Amino acid sequence: MRAFLERWLPSPTTASRREQLRAAAGALCGLLITALLSHFLLPPGAAIYMVAPMGASAVLLFALPASPLAQPWSAIGGNVVSGLVGVACVRWCGDALSLPLLGALATGLAIAAMFVTRCLHPPGGAMALTTVIGGPVVHAAGFGFVLSTVLVNTVVLVAMAILYNNLTGRRYPHTQQAAHPNPHGTADKVPTVRLGFRPEDLDAVLKQHNQVLDISRDDLESLFMQTEQRAYQRRFGIIHCADIMSRDIVSAEFGTSLEEAWQQLRSHRLTALPVLNRARRVIGIVTQSDFLEHGGLDDYSGIRQQLHRFLRKTGVSHSEKAEVVGQIMTQHPSTARVDTPIVDVVPLMADSGFHHILIVDEEQRFAGIITQSDLVAALYESRFAEAAA
Template sequence: MRAFLDRWLPSPITAGRREQLRAAAGALLGLFITALLSHLLLAPVGTAIFMVAPIGASAVLLFALPASPLAQPWSAIGGNVVSGLVGVACVQLLGDTLSLPMLGALATGLAIAAMFALRCLHPPGGAVALTTVIGGPAVHAAGFDFVMLTVLADTVVLVVVAMLYNKLTGRRYPHAQQSAQPHPHATADAVPTVRLGFKPEDLDAVLKQYNQVLDISRDDLESLFMQTEQRAYQRRFGIISCADIMSRDVVSAEFGTSLEQAWQQMRTHRVAALPVLNRARRVIGIVTQTDFLEHGGLDDYRGIRHQLQRFLRKSGVTHTEKAEVVGQIMSQHPTTAQLDTPIVDLVPLMADSGFHHIPIVDAEQRFAGIVTQSDLVAALYESRFAETAA
């Protein structure tokens, strides 16, 4: 019997207690503000009904499931309003010919079809359609005004509150679909991490074969698959951290390091980038050969040596628009990683985002070393070789 019951019980909720409290508090705040503002907006125009019950169901989606495709602004506003309009139309056209149960079922079914057609599927919309049918004389008398005033005002206010609350509490809403990641070198090739293993086309094919509505956005599902692959890789090869492979004796620069000195350091040590540190050895930027080329106006290969010499040479004046020190050309706020960051986490950064050097910082955010693409490739090769030998 226990095994039979377990088959029908839902899976445990993975959201932590803090996330559950965040959603509950958001729904409480959202519904209170919605009721208050809707009453203030609708009372002057003589609307007696200023809040509808399905808005409570909308609040569950907008605050507890802000990443759901069913909770997005167009889904919420379009789904509720379109469903309400369908319900009112059914009452006015067929109210005298069908029984109330039949009319409610018809209105809800047509509302679902309309939401599918307009890509605004929102479960509370079905309740809105049903409410317009069984809401009684007051709702029937209001007709389309009930939808275009009460339902629309309630939904819009709730959506606006959800946008603000989710942003303030660290949740992305609206949860727009992420566009395909462009190649870092602006070519037509797919980014390296999708050329082998899991591909977006595989997900599209499986979703088409599954042929059901999923309460998760496609880009979130793809991201979950990619993260699952990374965890599986860690389990297979063991966790190699940045501290295991990084270079520790690293040539660095300060904000006030002259361009000539920085360039000479890069040439002498045959490196393509210098981390820029402050006096507390915290990373404030990174300067690369590309920065020298871009700021030096070296787009034309003709006369490049002369242009580079002129760019590196000090102007000799106190006030000039010409860049004189590293801090004026460096890339600020570079992407960094921690000492204990698994190297597999660096793969998408270096392969897809085009980063060639990742500064590594300790628990106090002080510079500890640097990982280059060469370091990463060597580590992955060694781990693969070790697995093959085993």
């Protein structure tokens, strides 16, 4: 019997205690401020300044801010459209139908209207029902009740959700992100989606599934991609950045002259130099592209003379021309830790167009560098080892 009952229970939530408290505190603050502001903003004669479905909206806006059902248009449009449908049903069918039938009709029509207007919001069903069973006060206010109380309540609650979620580290509104944009601006797909799971596969499966999912498409795609990476780790074993990185690295400091940095790049046949401070912590990276960009070398006519002028010191204390590496380097470059699995580095290098990833230790000090060649060699070795086994 216990096993039978457990099958009907939902799976335990994966949200941490901190996330659960964040959502609960957000709903508390959001509903409290919504009630206070609505009481202040609505006319003094308003008999009702807060409606019960706002509690259901708060669950979505603060606990599920990434849900398509919780986005601003879904919340505002869903509540207002459903409220208008409920009022219309009372006005036009109230005398002909019993209250239970009228409530069911209003809720069903509200769901259909939300589908049509692309603002499906579960509390909208409760909003339609509220306008039907709300009694004489709500019936007398009619459409004005929806366009005042319901609209003000929802707009204030959504504004609070935008403020609170972003202050606590949650992206809201959760707009659809471009799926794996190519950093080079071309039409080619990024490397990690050319094999295996593809976005069009997800589109086909979602169409076949033919149900509304309480998760955005881009989040679902991201979850599938991360699942593939973890499966790859389990299949081929875990290779860490420390296993494949180069350790004896030529580096520069903020005050290294441009001429010296360029000579290091050329003499060691490098394309990038990590820029470190005295504590050997990464403060930037300087690449050949930085020299070309800041040296105005996009015009290839007379490039030798332009490069010579750019590298040569001006000899004055104040100059508009860059003199040292720190003035042209890319600040805050992407880094990975020595214990990061290389499968987590693959999307960073393959999809973002990075040719180098700087590796730091547990104290955030520079430990080495991984290039695309290092990554290709490691992946080749893992596949070769699998074939041999």
